[in-house]
Amino acid sequence: MSLPAGSTIGIIGGGQLGRMLAMAAARLGYRTVVLEPQPDCPAAQVANRQITAAYDDTAALAELAAVSAVVTYEFENVPVAAASALAVTVPVYPPARALEVAQDRVAEKKFLNGIGVPTADFCPVDNDDELTAALKKFGGSGILKTRRMGYDGKGQRVFRNMETGGFAGTCEAMGNVPLILESLVAFEREISVVAARGIDGLLATYDPAENVHREGILHSSTLPAGITSETAVSAQAAAAKILAALDYVGVIGIEFFVLADGSLLANEIAPRVHNSGHWTEAACIVSQFEQHIRAVAGLPLGNPGRHFDCVMENLIGDDILCVPALLAEPDLMLHLYGKAEARPGRKMGHFTRMSRHRLI
Numbered sequence: 037m038s039l040p041a042g043s044t045i046g047i048i049g050g051g052q053l054g055r056m057l058a059m060a061a062a063r064l065g066y067r068t069v070v071l072e073p074q075p076d077c078p079a080a081q082v083a084n085r086q087i088t089a090a091y092d093d094t095a096a097l098a099e100l101a102a103v104s105a106v107v108t109y110e111f112e113n114v115p116v117a118a119a120s121a122l123a124v125t126v127p128v129y130p131p132a133r134a135l136e137v138a139q140d141r142v143a144e145k146k147f148l149n150g151i152g153v154p155t156a157d158f159c160p161v162d163n164d165d166e167l168t169a170a171l172k173k174f175g176g177s178g179i180l181k182t183r184r185m186g187y188d189g190k191g192q193r194v195f196r197n198m199e200t201g202g203f204a205g206t207c208e209a210m211g212n213v214p215l216i217l218e219s220l221v222a223f224e225r226e227i228s229v230v231a232a233r234g235i236d237g238l239l240a241t242y243d244p245a246e247n248v249h250r251e252g253i254l255h256s257s258t259l260p261a262g263i264t265s266e267t268a269v270s271a272q273a274a275a276a277k278i279l280a281a282l283d284y285v286g287v288i289g290i291e292f293f294v295l296a297d298g299s300l301l302a303n304e305i306a307p308r309v310h311n312s313g314h315w316t317e318a319a320c321i322v323s324q325f326e327q328h329i330r331a332v333a334g335l336p337l338g339n340p341g342r343h344f345d346c347v348m349e350n351l352i353g354d355d356i357l358c359v360p361a362l363l364a365e366p367d368l369m370l371h372l373y374g375k376a377e378a379r380p381g382r383k384m385g386h387f388t389r390m391s392r393h394r395l396i
């Protein structure tokens with residue numbers, strides 16, 4: 037059963053991803069209500085209504101459930117308890133299980149390995165002794181990450197060719213929270229696949245993007261990625277496995293490391309629309325945002341085919357000063373997020389530079 041036009045979609049989280057979801061929903065005739073504690077958030081500027089409250093506020097969640105025909109979210113740290121409580125009265129997509137898996141890097145890697153999708157080797161680490169033992173196991177190199185709440189490279193520390201031992205105080209400096217040590221992957225490049233699964237189980241998978249990060253934040257996504265068609269197919273096949281295993285509904289973003297022989301290690305999954313999929317709004321008829329709304333509304337998915345080669349770049353902090361120059365370019369699509377203050381490291385917008393040559 038698909039949602040009739042005029043129905044209301046609830047969105048938990050009011051950032052730029054929620055904003056672009058609300059815009060896509062409006063184009064399909066839906067209304068949106070955003071749950072977000074920050075007043076005048078990017079999503080609320082284009083949604084029909086904001087419920088200004090914490091993501092775990094019981095009364096606010098009940099109100100969201102009461103006014104929404106379906107609830108979705110734009111970030112992966114929605115409290116699982118909140119998603120599960122909502123799901124008693126209103127459909128919540130993607131399913132809470134996807135949140136559980138994506139919120140904890142250890143659970144995520146166990147899940148991926150369990151369905152035959154390889155990842156970097158890893159060790160859960162809870163204290164400095166465990167860190168010493170884990171680094172020894174990985175030959176003195178590794179990347180230590182908080183298991184939960186990390187994003188844009190935050191909560192990470194790289195160790196290279198370190199003598200093992202002498203790490204007293206590291207875990208405290210990381211906040212005394214559960215950690216994971218991953219082996220340091222000597223990847224040739226990073227790619228991601230954005231894919232959608234409908235309520236009927238059908239899939240729509242976009243071309244893999246090649247991603248460059250700067251200071252832990254996505255800088256650019258380039259299409260096509262510099263990979264063979266075999267590597268592209270295997271990334272898309274891994275995405276299909278992940279979506280089926282989670283009985284997923286909606287759009288997912290999956291990051292991979294590409295090794296020198298073209299094989300892949302999955303890095304992380306994001307149960308939401310993804311920054312590395314923003315190019316789809318410019319190069320595809322159906323963007324990742326519309327695809328997500330179609331999926332959660334029970335509509336047929338659209339064609340994920342790509343019509344142009346392109347490069348998406350994020351506008352971080354003061355990059356926004358380049359906007360007048362960017363607008364002077366003929367084949368460029370700009371998207372700004374309505375954030376008042378351009379703080380360093382803050383995603384203010386993005387643009388997609390298109391090739392003139394039409395592919396299909």
Ligand SMILES: Nc1ncnc2c1ncn2[C@@H]1O[C@H](COP(=O)(O)OP(=O)(O)O)[C@@H](O)[C@H]1O
Pocket residue numbers: 156179186187188189190218219220221222226249252291303304
């Ligand atoms: N095991 C690893 N080996 C090598 N580089 C890594 C590893 N894990 C992460 N990185 C680098 O750090 C970036 C951010 O790490 P990621 O796990 O994706 O965290 P975040 O949640 O902050 O995006 C990755 O895109 C990659 O460039």
Ligand SMILES: [Mg+2]
Pocket residue numbers: 291304
């Ligand atoms: Mg990442």
